[in-house]
Each structure stands twice: as structure tokens, then as C-alpha cells.
Amino acid sequence: MYSKRTKNIKEKSAYYMFGLHAVKAAIKNPNRQLHELWISQNARPKIFTDNEISNIPILNIEKTKKLPISDNKVHQGAILKVSPLTQPKDIDEIHKNKNSNLIVILDKVSDPQNVGTIIRSSLFFNCNAIINTLNGGSSENGSLVKAASGAFERVHYIQVTNITQTIIKLKKSGYIIIGLDETSTEKISSFRKGNDDIAIVFGAEGKGIRRLTKEYCDILLSIDGNDTFSSLNVSTAVGITLFHIQSHGPDAV
Numbered sequence: 742m743y744s745k746r747t748k749n750i751k752e753k754s755a756y757y758m759f760g761l762h763a764v765k766a767a768i769k770n771p772n773r774q775l776h777e778l779w780i781s782q783n784a785r786p787k788i789f790t791d792n793e794i795s796n797i798p799i800l801n802i803e804k805t806k807k808l809p810i811s812d813n814k815v816h817q818g819a820i821l822k823v824s825p826l827t828q829p830k831d832i833d834e835i836h837k838n839k840n841s842n843l844i845v846i847l848d849k850v851s852d853p854q855n856v857g858t859i860i861r862s863s864l865f866f867n868c869n870a871i872i873n874t875l876n877g878g879s880s881e882n883g884s885l886v887k888a889a890s891g892a893f894e895r896v897h898y899i900q901v902t903n904i905t906q907t908i909i910k911l912k913k914s915g916y917i918i919i920g921l922d923e924t925s926t927e928k929i930s931s932f933r934k935g936n937d938d939i940a941i942v943f944g945a946e947g948k949g950i951r952r953l954t955k956e957y958c959d960i961l962l963s964i965d966g967n968d969t970f971s972s973l974n975v976s977t978a979v980g981i982t983l984f985h986i987q988s989h990g991p992d993a994v
Contacts, residue, residue, distance in 0.1 A: 755824045757809050758886045759816035761787055766891035767823055768794055773894065776822040779808065784818030810883065825881045828899050832872075832910050835897060841867045843986065844911070844940040846918075848904055848954050849877035850975055851945065857888020858976035859943075863896060866983035870897035874904055877945075908940070908957045916940045920950050920958030921978060929962045929985050941982060946975050 755776055758767060765788045767773045777798040780788065784802075802808065802818060810820055829835050835844070845863050850856055856871075856879040863871050878900055879885055886893045901907045908918055916938040921929075942958060944950035955961065964973065964981055973981070 757822050758883045759820045760887035761817045761819050762891040763886045764819040764821045766894040770894040774824040779820035781818030835870045841869045842938040843868045845871045846940050846942040847873040848944045848950050849874045851879050853879040853885035854888045855976045857885040859979045860889040861892040862980045864892040866987050872899050875900040875902050911940050918958045920961045922961040923963050925961040925963040928965045930965045934986050
């Protein structure tokens with residue numbers, strides 16, 4: 742139960758998410774606070790039944806002249822006003838309640854489309870959490886959640902003020918820290934995952950992992966590929982890396 746003050750704060754920070762998968766997943770998430778739904782007649786049966794949603798205004802998109810989001814947003818007939826999800830405040834909470842031994846760390850990755858796609862891949866490959874910077878990293882918003890295609894409701898996305906301190910804390914908890922660095926001569930194909938807890942650090946496109954962050958990594962690896970063209974989209978790099986890590990784990994054939 743929210744106090745009146747907490748409820749007011751959450752409503753003030755509310756935003757509009759959009760897209761069939763994102764909206765459907767949010768409606769089914771008992772931890773998501775909903776405020777109002779804008780829906781088309783065609784999208785309505787694809788997203789919810791009448792007993793799944795109540796006590797919030799439901800507006801018909803076809804009968805509305807002006808939508809609450811810009812015209813260039815591809816909403817697929819579904820727009821939902823929500824409060825941001827409450828995420829764990831401390832990395833210890835993640836470690837204590839972990840479902841797997843794999844974490845993705847994003848060092849100032851700011852593009853919401855990339856972050857959303859990374860969250861989607863991370864859930865698919867059973868990551869326990871995605872950590873990004875509070876300053877310079879993309880926060881929860883409509884574009885990010887749509888790109889995550891429903892995955893945002895099912896995985897922890899945590900923003901921290903200091904990536905280095907977070908890495909230090911993870912190392913004290915027993916995590917091996919792997920940094921993806923395109924200049925490293927050691928390739929990801931040479932890495933074999935045991936039963937260790939692992940956190941993998943990815944840098945922003947163009948800049949890569951920052952110098953100080955890199956210094957705190959235990960291993961620096963690059964992705965095998967064309968040595969004359971080493972630059973990959975960060976979300977693509979995450980997908981390739983997670984696939985390799987999972988396929989070369991202790992249970993791999």
C-alpha cells in the first residue's frame with residue numbers, strides 16, 4: 742500500500758509507454774502502478790480482458806484527436822501511463838536474491854533503443870540484472886521499454902551513481918569482471934565459463950569502456966570477427982557475448 746506522499750511522487754514521475762508487447766507486459770505485472778490506458782479497438786483484445794484491468798481511465802485512440810505521445814512514436818494502438826518500477830537500491834539485494842550468476846554492466850550507454858534491446862537479450866540469456874549509470878545512462882522511458890518488448894517488467898534494471906564502486910562491490914562478492922574492449926588481443930572465443938559469478942561490462946558506442954572502469958576489470962576481451970572493421974552496435978555486441986558465455990558454460994555440450 743502506497744502512502745499518499747509516495748503515491749504523489751510516483752504520479753509526478755509517471756510517463757507514457759507504448760507498443761503492444763510493452764503495454765501487455767506492464768498490465769500483467771502486479772508491481773507496476775498504472776494510471777490510464779489509451780487503446781484502439783483492434784489492439785484491445787490482444788492486450789487484456791476486462792477482468793485484468795480496472796480502476797483506471799480507458800480511452801479510445803480512434804476517438805481522440807490528440808494523443809499524449811508524439812506522432813512519430815509507433816504505438817501499435819496501445820499507450821499506457823505508468824509510474825517507474827521500483828528497483829533494488831543496493832547491489833547486495835541483487836546478489837542475495839539472484840536467479841542466475843550473470844550480470845550486464847553498461848558504462849554510460851545512453852541510447853534508449855540500444856538499452857531496451859540489451860534488456861531483451863539479457864532476459865533471454867537469463868541475466869540477473871542490467872546495471873547502467875545514473876549520469877549518462879538511459880533511464881526508464883517509453884522508447885526504452887518498447888524496445889525491450891515486454892522484458893523490462895521481468896528483469897532488474899538498476900542505475901547507479903558510480904560504476905567503479907559497483908564493480909568493487911561485485912568483486913568483493915566474488916564476481917569476475919569481464920570488460921568488452923575491441924582493442925584487446927584476447928578473444929571471447931578463448932574464454933570458458935566455469936561456475937563463477939560473472940559481470941560483463943560494455944561501453945558506449947564510439948567511446949567504449951572508460952579508462953577507470955577498464956582498470957577495475959579482471960579480464961578484457963574482444964569479439965572475434967573482421968579485424969579491419971571492429972566496431973559493433975553495443976546491443977549486437979551484448980547479444981553475441983551473452984550467447985558465447987552461455988554456450989561455453991559448465992553445462993555446455
